[in-house]
Amino acid sequence: MIQSRHQLSLNGAAVSFAAGETVLAVAARAGTAIPTLCHDSRLEPAGCCRSCLVEIEGRPRMAPACATPAADGMVVATASERVARHRRTLLSMYLADQPAGPERGGHSCELHAMADEFGAAPDWPKMAPLRAGRADPNPYILFEPDKCILCARCTRYCDEVEGVSAIALAKRGPATTISTADGRGLLDTSCELCGGCIDVCPTGAMTEKMPRTAAAPPERELEPVRTTCNYCGVGCQMDLNVDRAANRVVKVTSPPPGTTTNDGNLCVKGRFAYDFIGHPDRLTTPLVRAQDGSLREASWDEALQRAADGLRGVAERHGRDALGFVSSSRCTGEENYLVQKLARAVFDTNNVHQCSAT
Amino acid sequence: MDERQRAQVLGALQGAGGLTEDVAALVGTQTGVPEAEVYGAGSFFHLLDDTAVKLRMCTGLSCAMKGSRELLTAAQAAGLPAAECSCLAACDLAPAALREREVLPEFGSAELDAAGGDWHAVRPEQAAWCGAVDALPGELAMDLAGERDRSGDAFARAAELGAGAVIAEVDAAGLQGRGGAGFPAAFKWKAVRRETAETRYVVLNADEGEPGAFKDREVLLRRPDLVVEGLAIAAAAVGAREVWCYLGAESGGPWRSLPAEIDAAKGAGLYDGIAFHLHAAPGAYICGEETALLEALEGKRGMPRLKPPFPTQVGLWGRPTLIHNVETIACVPAIVRNSGAWFAGLGRTGPGTKLYCLSGHVARPGVYEAPLGVSLDELLEAAGGVVGELKAFSPGGASSGFLPASESGRPLDFKSLAEVGSMLGSAGIVVLNDAVNMAEAALIQLRFFEAESCGQCAPCRIGTRFLREALEEAQRPGDGEARRAALRHVADAAWQMNEGSICGLGQAAPLPLTSALKWFPEDFEA
Structure with a gap:
């Protein structure tokens, strides 16, 4: 608990807060859950989904907890009948605008979970479908606008976190949607296909195109297996989402923001390039070449011996500087250190480089 | 990125003729704004978004x-690139059309026939026009028919x-914002004054768009001084x-009168040290907020x-x-000249005094300057x-919804109308006679709000559409039970x-x- 001179009243209890905290943050710390859809701790508050509205004494209108700075003496109510009716009618309205049908594979819908928790009238009629999807040949990211609630987490993430701004809110009124410039495919934009838009989407309007994910059970039935991405040396942590029944990885996600160095982010390789895991062409044992050039399986000892003999042979025949060592950008700092040590101490050459150095 | 550069976005899109293909990328390069954001901003405004539409018909209540x-149906049948649009602030001269950026008052089917399917031929010659103004007896704060004072x-x-x-x-005058909210003007002046920022x-x-209101148009045409x-x-x-100055891009007349007045004042050496900028408002009712x-001034959605x-901070x-x-601003010179107490005494x-716009089923539509608190009967x-x-x-x-004829003696002011769940707003009074079905009138207004919702928050974006769908469902021929059932969630949604x-x-x-349901439930039973 932060010890602070600042205090407000939350549902009748005095709660301390630090200057600059929002009502939402103060409530979360005090263990009072306030539902949110457009909130992401990495983004500037938008206050547009309206699910976090709370009553604040002295204000005629309810205020968004995510965008309201805590203030001394503020009296906040999150459990009043007015707030409950607000959540109920808002969620009823959201659901009336959502297509019927099951969740998309590999995903869970925050909106439906929220409706289950806070109640939504089941008898609001479904509204006429409005926004048709657009064909986009990119291989990874699928956008289904009829599931979109325009929380703008994806566009704000793309702008504020990635600095890419490939997508933005477009059009107006009921036609409002997420779009690239001129509605082009993502491959014809500044999009880096990082898939962050999928990660932040609360309803599954943005999802993986890969059939493996689409055929998977809902996210809550997948088992996350934490690992370190080995595509580069940054050391991003990621969760391989494993479908235990099929015994395979069906999608990759980042641990939540604020928990690991990558702060909830992944790149296109980390998020999407996992097909190799179960690919039939994948090498699972060392191969060495026979005299006729064909490859055969070998032990690690044999393979390493063959490599060492070959390298020594070049040095003996052509001199030590006939050898050069280039380490991969996938190597960690420690591995890069070992490569230059190998070059200098073992093979006695300064010809060593790292491919991501310029 | 430079804030003034971003502010060029909407103007640059307008200069390029709207959001045709690749224009977003071009304007993005010019301004340093990401092309997707340029597209997002441009596609928000109907005068920039659909460039193929050349002729727009106002489908607001008065029109x-x-x-x-x-x-509109006839225009489309004739092959004209026509679509509907929201209020063009010409309700007194209904029906109004918009040919590219020029409002055509009192548009008629004869003109459609004469155009013969070519939109260029739809009233090609534009004459300067304005509406009728009048006043109730007594002293006036604005006097729209008066001489300009330079x-x-x-x-x-x-x-x-x-x-x-x-x-x-201004405080003593009690001047309340005339845009709709009726907020005390002096409160805002004091708030800005006491800020420390240099x-x-x-x-x-000046982006008038409330269906029924056209008073700002007349002020800008007649008394830009x-x-x-x-x-x-x-x-x-x-x-x-x-x-x-954020001025409606389709306001052809005011686009001539306001810059001319600024130039005249500057030419006469007045208002030294104050720079006036004009910014075209490319069509979005919400930008009256x-x-x-x-x-929008900053070049965004x-x-x-x-x-x-608040903006004062x-x-x-x-x-x-x-x-x-x-x-509101047009009231200021008279307050300074005659005192705040004088202004307060006018009401x-x-x-x-207040400008009341009268349109709909009224013999002489127009802008009437009258003491604040005048009744509809008097007007x-x-x-x-x-x-x-x-x-x-x-x-x-x-x-402001609807009120029944029985309220026609009620003072038309901010407080008195709030007491019956309505509002004075921008005093765009639309008069409806007994030939009007109030469910149909409500549907016209719901369509307007649905089209003009900015789409940012769910209650408005979804709610406007939900209510419109519910009302359409309730108007389908069928048994009364099913029709009533269609409206069962209206109260919760509202x-x-x-x-x-x-x-x-x-x-x-x-x-x-909700007001039509309250005052005219029988119109939903027919």
């Missing part, structure tokens, strides 16, 4: 009652008085050196900001900003009476829109339906 929907006397008087005394006069701005909201001098007085009083307007903070480009409607149940008398039998009226545009929406648009949008 719809004069057959604008039938005209003496700069009020500004000089304000300079003599000093900023503190000028604000005290740079402040004055912004003129009052507007320019009022702006200069306000700028000097709050310590601003720049004035930004002050923070949405600021977003016109989505209202969360308040607080964090306004244009984050600086303290005073925003006023055209009519009846509230301070000042109708001045306007030659109702065409037919008075059934209902909308006292302050679409946002409650949610009122409580949950970010801005006044969504909060007021259910009112046409």
